[in-house]
Amino acid sequence: MIEILKAFLLGGCICIIGQILIDFTKITPARIMVIFVVSGVVLGMFGLYQPLIDWGGAGATVPLVGFGNVLAKGVMKEINEVGFLGIFTGGVKAAAAGITAAITFGYIMAIISKPKIKS
Amino acid sequence: MAKRLGSQTIILDKQPVILSGAGIVGKKEGDGPLSRYFDDVVDDEYAGEKTFEAAESRILRDTFIKALEKSGKSSTDINIILSGDLLNQCTAASYAFRDVDTPYLGLFGACSTMSESLAIASMLIDGGSVDYAVCAASSHFCSAERQFRYPLEFGSQRTPTSQWTVTGAGAVILGKEGQGPKITCITPGKIIDEGIKDSNNMGAAMSPAAYDTIRSHLIDTGRSVDDFDMILTGDLGSFGSTMLRDLLNRSNIDLKNKHKDCGMIIFDLEKQGVGCGGSGCGCSAVVLSTYILNLFMQGAIKRLLFIATGALLSPTRIQQGETIPGIAHAVLIEA
Amino acid sequence: MKKQISKHEYQRLVDEKAPGSHYVKNLFAAFITGGAICSVGQIVMLVFKNFGADKETTASATSIIMIFIGAFLTGINIYDEIGKFGGAGASVPITGFSNSIVSPAMEFKKEGHVMGVGAKMFLIAGPVLVYGIFASVVAGLVYFIWKQVM
CATH class of the missing domain: 3.40.47.40 (Stage V sporulation protein AD)
Known part of the structure; x- marks a missing residue:
């Protein structure tokens, strides 16, 4: 139970940072997503994101920063294992599940449903 | 003949008459304060068509037909249609009037299109080259969103100064003579x-x-x-x-x-x-x-x-x- | 325009008079929404852990399931409502990434499977992948060089 509460708190706080960027700087949501992923890569590269994952679990991995962290971790792990080539294979390899899932479900949903107006 | 007044104003001599007008809107507009004035409210954002662009054209065309009906004129009496919308290439208007057997001038003035069409039609009638004209304009929330903003299902907040694109079309029949303003x-x-x-x-x-x-x-x-x-x-x-x-x-x-x-x-x-x-x-x-x-x-x-x-x-x-x-x-x- | 006011002054006036966001409400909504989505993620993770999945399987499976949830809620026309309420709380989690892929795919289906769904699917998420992957390459390069030197 405590793990879920921690995930809630950490995830909520990371989203608050995003909301502050939206409301106070007029940065569009698309740009925020880019900023978060790249920050994740930078934090992950210096090993600064792992402590947050250790504390908040999904509260750290579910936000896009976690996706960036996965990319960075993946590239470093691959370099350790295969050397130079890992620079090119590590990131996407680690993120493969997410990317493939997004494309697959995206395509299926596009086939079976259509956009609607809300009033 | 019309004459110019000051730097940019034109006084019309023949004073074209607005014979009739019609307006058809979407559901949200139909739920609004002016609901009882509209000729029709289309509940389905697709208006029975397959795409939002087609829906907008459909609404515009139906509005045109309604305005014509109310004026007691037939489409052969109309010398020219002046219409436009927000979409690239004035898509909604071009496709709305492609099956109408009347000369058509497409206008782009963004949301100023209605007064632009009224202004041009008035000068044409005043100059004697046109007896009856249709002035119309349309927009559709969904077709505008996909062209100017995000996909409909994208989850984002609107900023406080943003506005809501009206789904609907308005058309008036302008004539050289008749009853009306x-x-x-x-x-x-x-x-x-x-x-x-x-x-x-x-x-x-x-x-x-x-x-x-x-x-x-x-x-x-x-x-x-x-x-x-x-x-x-x-x-x-x-x-x-x-x-x-x-x-x-x-x-x-x-x-x-x-x-x-x-x-x-x-x-x-x-x-x-x-x-x-x-x-x-x-x-x-x-x-x-x-x-x-x-x-x-x-x-x-x-x-x-x-x-x-x-x-x-x-x-x-x-x-x-x-x-x-x-x-x-x-x-x-x-x- | 006959200048009663300069361009610069007009923009300043607009900024000053423009209605502001409901900051407190928005931050609160983002916190609740983002927190709730992450809690769901945590529950999914705990379930996998209970079944004895290892760390990596759990992580991958969780992101696949979260992406599915985002895609599904988008497909049944609900995720945009969550986004309208939660703002960044809905777009920052990976479900929002999923929403940003599914929503243009649905929207542009009418333009065909190749140039519509296929090409427009990454309209919003494309930059995330471009900069995310590019950043990972840069990070990898730095790490590689650092490893050689040390």
Whole structure:
């Protein structure tokens, strides 16, 4: 139970940072997503994101920063294992599940449903 | 013949008559305060078509047919159709009128299209080259969103200054003679760009243009705000209207209680969650063609200055870091 | 325009008079929404852990399931409502990434499977992948050089 509460708190706080960027700087949501992923890569590269994952679990991995962290971790792990080539294979390899899932479900949903107006 | 007055105003000699008007809207507009004035409310955002673009064309065409019916004219009496919309290549209008056997001039004036079409049609009729003309404009929330903003299902918040594109079309039949309010005077506006970059703040981008046109009209004709029963802007919304009043106050022009904005009266701003109000070509077109013509018929207003306002926004140029040019054309309508 | 006011002054006036966001409400909504989505993620993770999945399987499976949830809620026309309420709380989690892929795919289906769904699917998420992957390459390069030197 405590793990879920921690995930809630950490995830909520990371989203608050995003909301502050939206409301106070007029940065569009698309740009925020880019900023978060790249920050994740930078934090992950210096090993600064792992402590947050250790504390908040999904509260750290579910936000896009976690996706960036996965990319960075993946590239470093691959370099350790295969050397130079890992620079090119590590990131996407680690993120493969997410990317493939997004494309697959995206395509299926596009086939079976259509956009609607809300009033 | 018409004659020019001052720097940009044109006084019409033959004074074309608005024979009839019609307006068809979407569900949200139909739930709004003007619901009883509309000719039809289309509940389905696809209007029975497969795409939003087709739906918009359908609504525009149906509005045209309705206006024609009400005027007692047939499509062969009409010499020309002047219409436009927000979409690239004036898609909605081109496809709405492709099966109509009448000459067509496509117009782009963004949300100012309705007063642009009225202005041009009036001059054509005044010049004697046209007897009967149709002036129409349309917009559709969904087709505008996908062209200018995000996909419908994308989860994002609207900023407080944003406006809601009206789903709907308005059309009026303009004739050289007949019963109805007359167009007596027009003031085509200049393109005014005061450096607004935020495409979610169209009201602020358009209000300097509205200010300029209103001011020019008053100077050219020597009239004052008191001479009108109503000064009706297109879709400045609540924030754009605030800015307009502010700008006019600086020139010692007080709109008093004469000012109304189509974008603010078509929706209930408190309850309908539309930000600063309605927008889109269809907004001013449908309000003018239904509610306002009704006021004229009841004799509630006798002299109206109609200023549809447009943000000549190009998503490409905005991405390139450019600002949003605004435009506003004034048309004087008298009973 | 006859200058009653300069361009610069007009923009300043607009900024000053423009209605502001409901900051407190928005931050609160983002916190609740983002927190709730992450809690769901945590529950999914705990379930996998209980079944004895290892760390990596759990992580991958969780992101696949979260992406499915985002895609599904988008497909049944609900995720945009969550986004309208939660703002960044809905767009920052990976479900929002999923929404940003599914929503244009649905929207542009009418333009065909190749140039519509296929090409427009990454309209919003494309930049995330471009900069995310590019950043990972840069990070990898730095790490590689650092490893050689140390």
